[in-house]
Amino acid sequence: MREHIWHAKKVREVLDHWGVDPQQGLDSETARTRLAEWGPNLLQAKAKASPLEQFVRQFTDFIVLVLIGAALLSGPLLGEWTDAIAILAIVFLNATLGFIQEYRAERALEALKELTAPMATVLRQGETTTIPAKEVVPGDIILLETGSLVPADARLIEAHNLRTNESSLTGESTPVEKVANETLDEQTPLGDRRNMVHSSTVVVYGKGRAVVTATGMNTELGKIAGMLQEIGEEQTPLQQELDRVGKLLVYGCLTIVAVVFGLGLIHQEPPLEMFLVAISLAVAAIPEGLPAVVTIALALGVQRMVKRNALVRRLPSVETLGAATVICADKTGTLTENKMTVRQVVTANHNIYVTGEGYMPEGRFEVDSGPLSVDHCDLQLVLKIGALCNNAELKAPSSGGDWTVRGDPTEAALLVSAAKAHISLSALEHDYPFVEEIPFDARRKRMTIVRAVSDDQNAPPDVNCQALSKGRRVAFVKGAPDLVLELCTHIYVDGKVERLSDRKRQQLLETNSQLAGQALRLLAMAYRPLDSDGPYTAENIERDLIFAGMQAMIDPPRSEAKAAVDKCKRAGIEVVMITGDHRNTAVAIARELGLYKEGDLALTGADLDKIGDSELEQIIERVRVYARVSPEHKLRIVRAWKARGHIVAMTGDGVNDAPALKESDIGIAMGITGTDVSKESSDMILADDNFASIVAAIEEGRAIFDNIRRFIHYLLSCNIGEVMTLFVSSLIPGFPLPLLPIQILWINLATDSVPALALGVEPAEPGIMERPPRPARETIITRGIASVMGFQGLLIGLLTLGAFAIEYYLVGGGVERARVMAFSATIFAQNLHAFNCRSQRHSLLRLGPFSNPWLVVAFLLVVISEMAIIYLPFFQPVFATMPLSLQDWGIVIGLGSIPLIVMEAVKLLRAWREKRRC
Numbered sequence: 007m008r009e010h011i012w013h014a015k016k017v018r019e020v021l022d023h024w025g026v027d028p029q030q031g032l033d034s035e036t037a038r039t040r041l042a043e044w045g046p047n048l049l050q051a052k053a054k055a056s057p058l059e060q061f062v063r064q065f066t067d068f069i070v071l072v073l074i075g076a077a078l079l080s081g082p083l084l085g086e087w088t089d090a091i092a093i094l095a096i097v098f099l100n101a102t103l104g105f106i107q108e109y110r111a112e113r114a115l116e117a118l119k120e121l122t123a124p125m126a127t128v129l130r131q132g133e134t135t136t137i138p139a140k141e142v143v144p145g146d147i148i149l150l151e152t153g154s155l156v157p158a159d160a161r162l163i164e165a166h167n168l169r170t171n172e173s174s175l176t177g178e179s180t181p182v183e184k185v186a187n188e189t190l191d192e193q194t195p196l197g198d199r200r201n202m203v204h205s206s207t208v209v210v211y212g213k214g215r216a217v218v219t220a221t222g223m224n225t226e227l228g229k230i231a232g233m234l235q236e237i238g239e240e241q242t243p244l245q246q247e248l249d250r251v252g253k254l255l256v257y258g259c260l261t262i263v264a265v266v267f268g269l270g271l272i273h274q275e276p277p278l279e280m281f282l283v284a285i286s287l288a289v290a291a292i293p294e295g296l297p298a299v300v301t302i303a304l305a306l307g308v309q310r311m312v313k314r315n316a317l318v319r320r321l322p323s324v325e326t327l328g329a330a331t332v333i334c335a336d337k338t339g340t341l342t343e344n345k346m347t348v349r350q351v352v353t354a355n356h357n358i359y360v361t362g363e364g365y366m367p368e369g370r371f372e373v374d375s376g377p378l379s380v381d382h383c384d385l386q387l388v389l390k391i392g393a394l395c396n397n398a399e400l401k402a403p404s405s406g407g408d409w410t411v412r413g414d415p416t417e418a419a420l421l422v423s424a425a426k427a428h429i430s431l432s433a434l435e436h437d438y439p440f441v442e443e444i445p446f447d448a449r450r451k452r453m454t455i456v457r458a459v460s461d462d463q464n465a466p467p468d469v470n471c472q473a474l475s476k477g478r479r480v481a482f483v484k485g486a487p488d489l490v491l492e493l494c495t496h497i498y499v500d501g502k503v504e505r506l507s508d509r510k511r512q513q514l515l516e517t518n519s520q521l522a523g524q525a526l527r528l529l530a531m532a533y534r535p536l537d538s539d540g541p542y543t544a545e546n547i548e549r550d551l552i553f554a555g556m557q558a559m560i561d562p563p564r565s566e567a568k569a570a571v572d573k574c575k576r577a578g579i580e581v582v583m584i585t586g587d588h589r590n591t592a593v594a595i596a597r598e599l600g601l602y603k604e605g606d607l608a609l610t611g612a613d614l615d616k617i618g619d620s621e622l623e624q625i626i627e628r629v630r631v632y633a634r635v636s637p638e639h640k641l642r643i644v645r646a647w648k649a650r651g652h653i654v655a656m657t658g659d660g661v662n663d664a665p666a667l668k669e670s671d672i673g674i675a676m677g678i679t680g681t682d683v684s685k686e687s688s689d690m691i692l693a694d695d696n697f698a699s700i701v702a703a704i705e706e707g708r709a710i711f712d713n714i715r716r717f718i719h720y721l722l723s724c725n726i727g728e729v730m731t732l733f734v735s736s737l738i739p740g741f742p743l744p745l746l747p748i749q750i751l752w753i754n755l756a757t758d759s760v761p762a763l764a765l766g767v768e769p770a771e772p773g774i775m776e777r778p779p780r781p782a783r784e785t786i787i788t789r790g791i792a793s794v795m796g797f798q799g800l801l802i803g804l805l806t807l808g809a810f811a812i813e814y815y816l817v818g819g820g821v822e823r824a825r826v827m828a829f830s831a832t833i834f835a836q837n838l839h840a841f842n843c844r845s846q847r848h849s850l851l852r853l854g855p856f857s858n859p860w861l862v863v864a865f866l867l868v869v870i871s872e873m874a875i876i877y878l879p880f881f882q883p884v885f886a887t888m889p890l891s892l893q894d895w896g897i898v899i900g901l902g903s904i905p906l907i908v909m910e911a912v913k914l915l916r917a918w919r920e921k922r923r924c
Contacts, residue, residue: 012161012219013199014192020161020217024145028163028215031129031147040143047142047158047221049228099109126157129215146218154209159225162186167212167445169414170203173338175226176586176636181210181414183446195611196226196636197586201487209865211397211414212445230637230664250556251718251786255582262729269736275743303717303766307710315693316703317677323689326672328707330579330655331779332647333700334640334666337592339586339655339676340697341599342561346415348423349526349562352517352620353384353555354499354510360423365400365409366426380427383501388555389427392420394438395455395482400431419559420484436460441479442542452485455543479536481547487518487556490530494553498844503552518556525594526558554672560591568599570698575600577704578778580652582630584640589633596631606630611639622646640666653779657700674700705880715786717765719795720843722787724757724836726799731806731832742821744810744828746886756871760864761840768844768858791846798839798905805901806832812897826887827894832874834902837868842909849913850906 012020026032126139139157139544141146150168162168162184169181176182176197188201196204203209203216205225222228270280307324311317318324338344340651341573343364351358351371358378362369371378371385378385398413400421411418421431438457446453458479483490491514497506518528533552535543574581581601585592589610596602608631614622619642626646632639640656644666647654656663656670664687667673675688676695685691692699728750737743745753787795809831814824840861841850856862875881877889890898 011192012159013190013194013202015161015215016189017161017163017186020219021163024217024219025218026145026147027131028147028217030132030470032143032145033131033748037130037141037143037146039142040145041635044143045222046140048140049223050878058628060217103714115678127154128759135780142218142221144218144221148201148216148218150209150214150216152209152211152213156203156205156209158205158218158236160203160218160219162203163215163217165212165214167447168209168214169211170542172197172204173212173344173586175204175207176668181416184212184214186214186531193615195634197634225459262733266729266732266736273736273739280373294782298868303710303713306767307706311690311703312693314702314706315677315696315699316706317691317693319689323672324707326653326707327655327674327690327700327703328705328709328711329653329779330672330704330707331652332580332582334573334582334643334647334654334656335697336658336663337583337587337595338561339659339695340594341567341583342563344561346419346527346559347562348419348557348559350558351385351388351423352514352521352528352558353388354497354553356382356384357517358385360426362422363562365411365418365422367400367409367422369426384498385427386429387498388531388534388557389420389424389429390434391533391554392529392557393424393429393431393434394457395453395484395531396420396561397443416529416559420557423557438480444542444544446485450485450548451489451546452483452548454481454483454548456481456536456540456546456547479539481534481542481551483532483534483537483548483551487528487530490513490532490551491515491553493548494532494551496551497553498555506553514553514556521556521558523590525588525591526560528556528558530556547614560594563599564697565596566696566698570701571599571601573701573775574704577701577775579704580627582632584632584635584643586635587633589631592631592633598696602630608633611635614639614642619646619649623649626650637663637665641669642669655700657697658688659695663687677834705770705775708774709768709837711780712771712774713766713768715791716768716843717762718786719791719846720765720840721757721762723798723843724802724839725754725797726795727802727806727832727836728753730800730803731828734803734807742810742814742824744807745825745832748885749825749829752875752885753829753836756833756868757836760867761837761861764858764861764864765840765843767860771848772846794846798842798909801905801908802832802835802839805835805904809897809901813894820889822886823888826876826890827898829885829887830876830890830894830898831901833872835899835905837865838906840865840904841904845913847913847916849910849917851910851914 015023021028025036115467120386125136126142126146127134127136128142129135129149129331130137134149146158147163148157149155156170163186165184165186168184170184171181182197183200184203185200190199190201190530195527203214205220205227219229220226223232267280271277282566304324308318311324327523335341347366348360349365351360355599356373356378359372360369361372371380371382380386396417398411398415398417398421401410401412401419403409409422411421424434425431437460439460441456441458443456444454451900456479483493491506491511494506494511496503496508505573518530522530530552533554534547534551571581583592583596583599583601589608593602593608596608602608605628607625607629609629611634614632614635622642626643627650632643635643640663644656648671653672654670655672655674656666657674657676658664658667659676663675667687672690673688675685675691676689677685678695679694690703728745731744734749735744753797806828810824810828813819813827814821818829844850844858844861875885876887882888
């Protein structure tokens with residue numbers, strides 16, 4: 007018998023299959039045999055690499071291997087041990103960070119194990135006993151009660167007003183009512199299997215017994231663990247791009263270096279000198295500072311995100327979020343409050359709107375004409391019945407926390423609505439002592455509580471119309487509006503009881519249908535004064551009721567979610583709702599948030615089962631709502647978006663979200679309501695569970711990518727300048743070597759350090775969230791940027807040669823002095839060029855020269871270090887330098903300013919053209 011159709015079998019069939027008596031349970035020998043056959047009730051993790059293997063893997067990237075080679079060349083061959091040690095330190099630091107990130111990611115399956123119930127109550131040999139949950143076996147009879155954590159998947163045998171919270175597994179926001187004596191269709195979705203309970207869900211109400219049908223990896227939770235094991239780790243777009251850039255850069259540089267070396271030999275330069283120059287150029291051309299600057303920029307971005315309630319677990323994920331083109335957002339707890347809230351109260355003559363959010367008992371009652379007094383008798387009666395026919399508990403906050411509830415969220419919403427009308431719940435319990443309860447069941451779809459009117463108070467005004475005497479009892483009823491109305495013969499209207507006419511009954515039913523169509527959940531309230539002291543049964547008291555009204559509730563959207571969604575739209579980011587809740591509820595919330603409009607599609611899990619992956623890919627960009635979906639469906643949705651070339655962010659808080667969180671480009675878990683599984687499977691955690699924090703994180707991610715692009719632009723254009731200096735000089739027969747190997751290495755060290763780091767903390771450009779995401783396939787170095795870098799590098803190379811030529815050919819200062827001029831001009835030009843790289847769009851005049859103070863400090867540090875190398879006797883023999891005159895500095899500053907002046911002119915011209923077009 008296949009595990010997945012237990013819900014389609016009758017109780018007797020399931021019991022017979024497992025050979026168990028529901029009154030006796032398994033005997034000890036059978037339990038031991040099955041434990042040996044099926045294994046412990048635990049989630050198994052696949053074998054993983056040892057910590058040493060994980061650490062060694064960090065050194066296998068192409069750019070890392072090249073940097074190690076560059077370090078070996080710098081040290082033994084060139085004697086630049088400082089440079090070699092710096093490169094190896096950078097490589098080791100990045101490897102350590104990568105190892106820590108990978109190690110943390112592997113804890114996801116360990117968190118899954120922690121979710122399993124530590125103990126379970128079972129029936130063994132006719133006796134109730136508590137055993138470790140890992141010893142539960144198929145066929146065990148488990149006993150469930152309020153607060154129990156279900157230890158395994160099981161088919162219900164008995165269910166007494168049983169409700170479980172399955173939101174972490176299915177995503178459904180409200181507790182699921184469970185029944186035992188129903189046989190369901192084989193294709194019934196997981197969220198609708200009312201005759202089953204599932205591992206690691208929680209019993210929030212009632213009692214029950216069930217026969218275990220699956221344990222360990224065979225449970226629904228185990229399936230999710232299996233899917234997590236099958237999903238491999240993918241490189242982020244930034245990692246892929248840096249790897250690609252690194253390879254292109256290395257191959258290109260090595261080609262040019264080989265050409266320079268060959269041309270030197272052709273021009274009969276000393277082979278050893280040309281070999282050293284070629285190696286120095288190779289080391290200089292490969293930006294060993296790139297991994298360090300990227301890591302530091304990402305780490306600084308992480309710190310800024312922490313202040314905006316976004317905790318990043320993997321550094322590259324910071325940039326990935328900035329590239330997101332679609333956010334697949336879980337409804338419950340992410341876009342909504344995950345707190346049922348009464349929105350409307352319907353009485354005989356009024357449709358009353360209720361304000362306020364969550365469980366805080368603060369709000370107003372309004373009708374179309376304006377505010378309504380909370381003392382209105384019809385409103386008071388409806389709210390009091392909702393509070394009296396109730397088993398939940400509303401708890402005031404302690405130490406500045408939030409209001410909380412114990413029990414069914416729907417009943418909690420009724421308590422909150424009563425408290426908003428200044429009804430004292432404790433006084434209400436005192437005035438109407440509990441007598442008896444007829445609990446809710448699936449057949450009657452209503453609940454009745456009989457209460458007495460206490461002897462120490464006068465008859466309450468809301469039932470004075472019945473002239474209740476002290477000690478009289480009243481039945482308070484709540485339930486499905488259509489069924490409750492069938493039992494009503496009278497209606498409460500403006501403080502009086504009138505006969506309920508057919509016309510009024512139909513009007514109320516139409517109101518019920520209209521509000522239900524808006525995805526509001528409605529409960530009708532009625533009451534009946536009782537003449538006798540019992541016995542009380544549903545048949546003798548749930549008749550001739552007096553209809554009081556209805557309360558309509560919903561899990562409302564977060565107040566800040568709509569603004570966040572609007573901001574995503576302006577930023578060109580699609581937002582899609584994925585939920586385990588019902589379709590109508592999901593669509594209504596989506597409309598309210600502005601996610602769903604006319605012409606959009608809303609699919610259920612059943613709809614997804616009917617279409618293939620290729621068909622889903624064709625319609626994926628039109629679907630805005632997915633309802634009643636399973637973990638497998640969420641994976642298909644994420645993969646379909648990715649197949650269309652999108653960068654996908656997935657939010658979630660439940661166990662059911664974990665596979666999709668891991669599969670997406672960036673998984674975003676909830677920090678407050680999120681399970682350990684979702685957190686450990688994610689790349690980022692929202693500390694405040696606020697969808698708006700995602701938008702803030704996207705803004706940071708975009709700024710970080712811009713900064714990464716800035717300093718890559720800066721590093722490569724400067725390195726191109728150095729390469730072009732030697733390449734062009736090698737093309738000119740008899741032209742002396744303009745820079746020595748030691749000078750090349752120092753230039754490389756100066757430009758790859760503080761100026762690049764300063765560009766990594768550049769403030770975000772204006773309007774960063776008003777532009778669409780960069781194309782998913784767009785590289786860090788686009789054709790446009792590459793052409794600009796090439797032009798700028800050529801310009802720096804030519805002015806370096808110009809400084810050398812002026813001193814050597816025109817002034818006649820000798821080759822050593824000419825090299826100092828070229829050395830100084832290159833450093834000054836590259837140092838000023840950092841200000842060019844602050845923006846590709848905006849002029850330095852618009853940004854403000856001092857708006858990035860770190861870059862100003864970096865500029866001064868490089869200038870001071872250059873002056874020290876030129877003027878301090880200790881450094882002069884090392885770097886082959888000598889003091890320069892004021893005239894020399896005039897030439898150096900004039901030539902070194904050319905790249906900045908040229909690019910500022912280009913930006914101003916571009917801005918003038920754009921202004922004319924507007």
